[in-house]
Amino acid sequence: MTEPLLYLHLPPGSPLPDIARLSPYRAVVIIEAQVRADxxxxxxxxxVASGCLYMMAWGPDCTTxxxxxxxANLEAFDYGDIPDDRHVFTTWHNDESLGDVFDFxxxxxxxxxxxxxxxxxxxxxxxxxxxxxxxxxxxx
Numbered sequence: 128m129t130e131p132l133l134y135l136h137l138p139p140g141s142p143l144p145d146i147a148r149l150s151p152y153r154a155v156v157i158i159e160a161q162v163r164a165d166x167x168x169x170x171x172x173x174x175v176a177s178g179c180l181y182m183m184a185w186g187p188d189c190t191t192x193x194x195x196x197x198x199a200n201l202e203a204f205d206y207g208d209i210p211d212d213r214h215v216f217t218t219w220h221n222d223e224s225l226g227d228v229f230d231f232x233x234x235x236x237x238x239x240x241x242x243x244x245x246x247x248x249x250x251x252x253x254x255x256x257x258x259x260x261x262x263x264x265x266x267x
Contacts, residue, residue, distance in 0.1 A: 130233075131245045132264060136255040140166050143173045150178020152245040153236050155228060157260065158186030159252035170251075171195035174215075175203050180243055181216045181236045185228045186251075193219040211240045229267030 133149065139162040154174055162170075174182055174196055184192035200215040216238060220228045232246060248260050 132248070132261065133245065134248045134250065134257045134260055136250050136252065136257065137170070138253055139163070139251060143170065145177075146247065147177045149245050149247060151180045151238070151241050151243050152178055152247050153181040153232055153243045154179045154183070154247045154249050155232050156182060156184045156186075156189075156192055156249045157225065157251065158184065158189055158192065159250070161187070162251060167192065167195055168199070170249075171199040172202070174249075175199040179215060179247070180213075180238050180241055183218050183220060183228055183232055183236060185220045185223070185225055189219040189221050193217045214238075214240075226263060226267045229264045232264075233267060 135144070135146070137143070139160050156174075171192070179196075182192070182196045184190075184196075196215060196217045200209060204213070216236075218231075218236075220231070237243070246264075248264060250256065250260055
């Protein structure tokens with residue numbers, strides 16, 4: 128069975144679309160362009176608010192994305208207890224190929240409480256590569 132998969136191209140600094148209808152979902156954040164810190168925080172808040180419950184970051188400085196999404200999840204609950212069904216799991220993959228991250232997403236990225244039937248590939252880059260990313264995900 129194939130999981131629902133969506134490609135979303137986000138040029139740095141671009142407006143963020145409403146994707147709450149996809150909740151709950153897993154996201155692979157593919158970073159291929161530098162972004163301003165304030166926009167990264169907006170994207171992190173947006174991921175949490177829109178129902179991302181498992182975020183995998185890949186690309187330059189991906190460890191900062193892991194941290195910013197973790198903090199966004201804490202801030203969403205005023206640094207108090209996060210309910211199990213709203214806890215966002217995060218990983219970073221700075222020493223792996225993108226194919227390895229896609230494979231990890233397919234085989235290992237599971238939430239212990241909530242089924243995550245959808246995957247969103249969030250491609251942060253100046254140029255879109257929907258066909259290439261979807262093909263790479265399919266082949267992983």
